[in-house]
Amino acid sequence: MDVTPILGSLNDAQREAVTAPPVPLLVLAGAGSGKTRVLTHRIAWLVGVEGVAHHSVLAVTFTNKAAAEMRGRIETLLDNPAAGMWVGTFHGLAHRLLRRHWKEARLPQSFQILDSDDQLRVIKRLIRDLDLDDSRWVPKDVRGFINRNKDEGRRPADLDADDDPTQRQLAHLYDVYQRRCDEAGLVDFAELLLRAYELWRDNEDLLTHYRQRFRNVLVDEFQDTNVIQYQWLRLLAGPTGVPFVVGDDDQSIYGWRGAKIEHLHRFQKDFPDTKLVRLEQNYRSTGTILGAANALIANNTSRLGKNLWTEDDEGEPIRIYSGFNERDEAQFVVGKIKDWSEQGGARQEMAVLYRSNAQSRVFEEALINAAIPYRVYGGLRFFERAEIKDALAYLRLMVNRDDDNSFERIVNRPTRGIGARTLEVLRAYSQANATSLWKSAGAQIEGEVRGRASKCLFEFMRLIEELDQQTRDLELHERVDIVVNRSGLIGHYGKEPGEKGQARVENLEELVSAATGFMPDEQLEMAPLDAFLAHATLESGVDQGNPWDDCVQLMTLHSAKGLEFPVVFLSGMEDGLFPHRLSVGDSKALEEERRLCYVGLTRAMKQLYLTYAEQRRLHGMDTYGMPSRFISELPQELVEEVRPRVQVSRPVYRPKHGLAQPEAPAGMRLGQRVRHGKFGDGVVLNCEGDGAHARLQVNFEMAGTKWLVMAYANLEVL
DNA sequence: TACTATTTAATTTTT
DNA sequence: TTAAATAGTA
Numbered sequence: 128m129d130v131t132p133i134l135g136s137l138n139d140a141q142r143e144a145v146t147a148p149p150v151p152l153l154v155l156a157g158a159g160s161g162k163t164r165v166l167t168h169r170i171a172w173l174v175g176v177e178g179v180a181h182h183s184v185l186a187v188t189f190t191n192k193a194a195a196e197m198r199g200r201i202e203t204l205l206d207n208p209a210a211g212m213w214v215g216t217f218h219g220l221a222h223r224l225l226r227r228h229w230k231e232a233r234l235p236q237s238f239q240i241l242d243s244d245d246q247l248r249v250i251k252r253l254i255r256d257l258d259l260d261d262s263r264w265v266p267k268d269v270r271g272f273i274n275r276n277k278d279e280g281r282r283p284a285d286l287d288a289d290d291d292p293t294q295r296q297l298a299h300l301y302d303v304y305q306r307r308c309d310e311a312g313l314v315d316f317a318e319l320l321l322r323a324y325e326l327w328r329d330n331e332d333l334l335t336h337y338r339q340r341f342r343n344v345l346v347d348e349f350q351d352t353n354v355i356q357y358q359w360l361r362l363l364a365g366p367t368g369v370p371f372v373v374g375d376d377d378q379s380i381y382g383w384r385g386a387k388i389e390h391l392h393r394f395q396k397d398f399p400d401t402k403l404v405r406l407e408q409n410y411r412s413t414g415t416i417l418g419a420a421n422a423l424i425a426n427n428t429s430r431l432g433k434n435l436w437t438e439d440d441e442g443e444p445i446r447i448y449s450g451f452n453e454r455d456e457a458q459f460v461v462g463k464i465k466d467w468s469e470q471g472g473a474r475q476e477m478a479v480l481y482r483s484n485a486q487s488r489v490f491e492e493a494l495i496n497a498a499i500p501y502r503v504y505g506g507l508r509f510f511e512r513a514e515i516k517d518a519l520a521y522l523r524l525m526v527n528r529d530d531d532n533s534f535e536r537i538v539n540r541p542t543r544g545i546g547a548r549t550l551e552v553l554r555a556y557s558q559a560n561a562t563s564l565w566k567s568a569g570a571q572i573e574g575e576v577r578g579r580a581s582k583c584l585f586e587f588m589r590l591i592e593e594l595d596q597q598t599r600d601l602e603l604h605e606r607v608d609i610v611v612n613r614s615g616l617i618g619h620y621g622k623e624p625g626e627k628g629q630a631r632v633e634n635l636e637e638l639v640s641a642a643t644g645f646m647p648d649e650q651l652e653m654a655p656l657d658a659f660l661a662h663a664t665l666e667s668g669v670d671q672g673n674p675w676d677d678c679v680q681l682m683t684l685h686s687a688k689g690l691e692f693p694v695v696f697l698s699g700m701e702d703g704l705f706p707h708r709l710s711v712g713d714s715k716a717l718e719e720e721r722r723l724c725y726v727g728l729t730r731a732m733k734q735l736y737l738t739y740a741e742q743r744r745l746h747g748m749d750t751y752g753m754p755s756r757f758i759s760e761l762p763q764e765l766v767e768e769v770r771p772r773v774q775v776s777r778p779v780y781r782p783k784h785g786l787a788q789p790e791a792p793a794g795m796r797l798g799q800r801v802r803h804g805k806f807g808d809g810v811v812l813n814c815e816g817d818g819a820h821a822r823l824q825v826n827f828e829m830a831g832t833k834w835l836v837m838a839y840a841n842l843e844v845l
Numbered sequence: 846t847a848c849t850a851t852t853t854a855a856t857t858t859t860t
Numbered sequence: 861t862t863a864a865a866t867a868g869t870a
Contacts, residue, residue: 190859218860242860316860351859384858483856485862505858542846665860685857707856723857746855747861 133171133204137161144404145169146176147371151364151398153349153391154373157435158420158729159411159691162373166347167197169371170212171204173343181211183340185363188216188347191666193689197347213341217356218316219665221323225314226651226661228333232326235312237526237657239533240664244511246270246315249532253304256558264300273301277317278385279354280324311531311563317355324359338365349374349394353385361397370398376431377424380685380723382715391431409435411691411732413442419735419761420728426760427718435729444767447758448738453486453699456740457493459769460696463736464499464679467694474500478680478692480727482705486698487681494679504682510667514620514631515638519663521614522607525595526656529563538564541619544583552576590614603655604643611635684727695731697724700739701752724757737766751810753826800845808845 134142141161144154145168156162170186173179186201188194198214213220222240225232241249250273251266276286283302288295308314314322327334341363346352349372352360364370372394379388395401409417417435424430450456464477479490487503494501509515517540520533528534539545552575557567568588572581594613598606611617620631647658680692684705699705706720728735739754758766802808810826 216860222860240860243858319860380857381859383856485855488861546846667860683857709856719857744861 130176133168133175138408140404140406141165145172147402149369151369151401152371153394153401154404155431155433156373156375156406157409157433159409160406166345166373167200167204170201174205179343184343185213185341186345187220189351191216218319221319222665223651224323224326226653228326231330232322238312238314239523239527239530240661241313241315242664245532250304269300272297273304274317277321280358311529312527320355324355327362337363344370346372350376350379350388350391351381351386352390354387357390377722378726380719380726382719405433407433407435409437412729413439415442415444415765416728416731416735419445419765420725422762423757423760424725427721443734445735445765446769447766448769450740452742453489453740456698456738457489459738461493461497474677474679476692477694479696479698480684480687481698482684482707484683490681500676500678501681502678504686508667510663512634514634517616518611518635518638521610523660524591528565531564534564538587541615543587544579549576549580603659604639607642608639611639684723687730688726691730691732693732694734696736696738697727698738700737700755700758702755703752705755753810802843802845
C-alpha cells in the first residue's frame with residue numbers, strides 16, 4: 128500500500144505518533160500543531176497499513192462538531208466509508224450503548240434524555256413537592272450538586288454526609304431526583320455517562336465483549352475529560368489496552384465543568400509504558416504571537432511543558448490599545464476591521480473575542496453603526512427554543528405517557544383550561560400513589576377533578592392518544608407536522624404579536640423540515656421518532672446563520688477554542704473582567720484564566736490586537752479597571768502601544784446633576800491613576816468627603832483596594 | 846389567565 | 861443596564 132497520502136504531509140513528530148507501535152500513546156499537541164490531523168491520520172494508518180478492522184476503532188471527542196469533522200476527515204483519507212467505526216462524543220457513544228443494552232442498564236426501552244433545562248424543571252418541581260424553601264435550596268445549586276457527583280461517579284449511597292445537615296439534605300434531594308427520573312424513564316446528560324460506565328462495570332460479559340472489540344481507542348481533547356469519562360476509558364482499555372490520546376494541558380479551560388487536567392499526568396501512571404510525543408511545531412501563527420503565548424503560559428505551574436515554534440516570520444508586533452471607555456474600544460476595533468477590509472481582506476477572517484457574552488453588545492452596536500455584517504456565536508440553539516421544546520414534549524408524551532416533565536410542560540400549552548388547581552390535585556394523587564401524572568389524570572377524571580376541568584383534561588388525554596394512534600404508521604415528518612398543528616401550538620404562537628410570534632411559527636415549521644431531512648443512525652435500531660427525540664436533545668442544533676455570508680466573527684474565548692483567524696481582537700483586557708474577578712485570588716482558577724488567554728492569543732495567525740477600556744459601564748455603573756495582568760506578562764519587545772496615552776480626548780468627569788456627588792479633591796477624579804509610596808500604582812475607585820480630609824478608595828495593582836485619607840496618603844497623580 | 850410591576854442578580858458551555 | 865423570574869392585579 129502506498130502510505131504517501133497518510134504520511135506525506137506530516138512532520139517528524141506527527142509521523143512518529145501516527146506510526147507508533149501499539150503502546151499507550153500520549154500526544155501533547157500545542158495549539159495549531161495539527162492535533163486532529165494526527166488523530167485522523169493515525170486511524171487511517173491503523174486501518175490502511177496495520178490492517179485493523181473498522182469496527183475495532185472507537186474515536187471519541189467532546190462536541191458534535193468535532194466528531195462530525197473527524198468522521199469527515201477519516202472518510203476522505205480512507206476513501207471508503209468509516210462504517211463500523213464508533214466515532215462520536217462521549218455522550219453520543221454512551222447513549223448508543225444504553226440503547227443497545229437498555230435491559231442490562233435497567234432502563235425502559237424508550238427512555239428519554241433530559242437536557243439541563245429539563246433537568247432544572249424536574250428539580251424545581253421536586254423542591255416544591257418536598258416543601259423546601261427554594262432560596263435555601265437553590266435549584267441550580269442542587270443541579271450542580273447532583274451533576275458534580277454524577278460526573279465523579281458517585282451515587283447517593285456513596286455520599287457520606289456524616290452529620291452535616293446541608294449535605295444530608297442535598298444527598299436526599301439527589302436520591303429522590305434519581306428515583307423520579309428512573310420512574311419516568313428520564314436520563315440526564317451526566318446520567319448517560321454514569322450509566323454507561325456502570326453498565327460495563329457491572330456486566331462482565333459485556334465489558335469483555337467491548338474490550339475485545341474496541342482494541343483501538345482514540346481520544347481527542349483529552350485534557351477535557353472528567354472523572355467518569357476517564358474511568359469509562361480505563362474500564363474499556365483494561366489492563367492490556369493501548370489508548371491513543373491527544374491533548375494540550377495548556378488549553379484546558381473547562382475545569383469549572385469538571386474537566387480534570389490531572390488526567391494528562393495520570394495517564395502516564397495508569398498506563399505504565401506510555402509513549403509521549405510532543406507536537407511543538409505550529410503552523411498557524413507568526414513568531415511574535417507564539418513568543419507572546421509561550422511567555423504568558425510559562426507563568427503557570429505544573430505544566431507538562433512544551434514550547435511552540437514556527438518556521439514562519441516574526442510578523443507584526445502585537446498591538447495594545449487603551450480606550451477611554453468601552454465604546455472607544457469598540458470604535459478602535461471597528462476602525463481596524465475597516466482597514467483590513469479595505470486592504471482586500473475578508474470579514475470572516477477577523478474575530479472579536481471577549482471573556483463574557485455581555486461584552487458582545489457594544490461591539491454589535493459599533494458594527495451596526497458602521498454597517499459591517501457580523502455574526503455572534505453562542506446563544507439559544509434551535510432545539511432549545513421554547514416553542515420547539517413544547518413540540519418535542521408532545522412527541523415525548525406520545526412515546527412515553529409517564530414522562531411527567533413533558534406532561535407538565537404542555538398540559539396547558541396552549542391554554543386549555545387546566546389550571547394550577549387541577550394540577551395540584553393530580554400531583555397530590557401521583558405523590559400518594561407513586562404513579563405518573565398521566566395515570567393520575569386517568570384516575571381522577573370525574574374523581575376529584577370535576578366539571579369543566581375534568582372535561583378539558585379528558586380532551587387533552589384524548590388528543591395525545593389520538594396523535595399517537597392515528598399517526599403511528601406515518602412518516603416521521605408527517606407525524607411532526609400533525610402534532611405541531613393539532614396540538615394547537617402553531618395557532619397559539621401565531622397569536623403572539625409582532626415578529627416574535629411569526630418567528631416561533633417559522634421555527635415550528637422548521638422543526639417539520641428538520642424531521643423531513645432527519646436520517647436516523649441505523650446502528651441504533653430505534654424507532655424513527657425515538658431517534659429524532661434523542662437527536663434533538665443530544666445535538667441541540669448547530670447554530671444557524673448563513674455561513675456563506677462574509678461576517679466578522681464575535682464570540683467568547685471559550686467558543687473560540689479550535690478555531691483560527693488571520694486577525695484577532697482580544698477585547699476587555701482588564702483585571703476583573705479578564706481575568707474574571709471571581710477567578711483572581713484563587714491560583715488554580717487564575718491559571719485557568721491564563722490558559723484561556725493563551726487560547727485567545729494562539730487563535731491569531733497574522734495580526735493580534737489586545738484592547739481594554741479605562742472606564743467601563745458594568746451593570747449600569749461606571750467602573751475603572753486596570754489593564755489585565757496578562758498584558759504585563761507578555762515580553763515588552765513583542766508588543767506595541769497603538770496610541771501613547773495622551774489624555775487629550777478623555778471625557779471630563781461630570782457629576783450627575785441633582786445628586787450630591789462628592790467633590791473630588793484637587794487633581795483627583797474617579798479613574799485617576801495614582802502612585803503611593805508603599806502600595807505602588809493604583810486607580811481611584813471612590814471618594815468620600817472633600818478637601819484634605821477626603822477619603823479615597825484606591826485599587827492598587829499589588830496591594831488591592833484601600834481607603835486612604837488624602838491628607839496623609841501623599842498620592843502622586845500619574 | 847394574561848399582562849404589568851417589582852425584584853434580583855450578573856463567567857465561561859457541551860452534552 | 862438589562863434580562864429574567866416572580867408577584868401582584870385586571
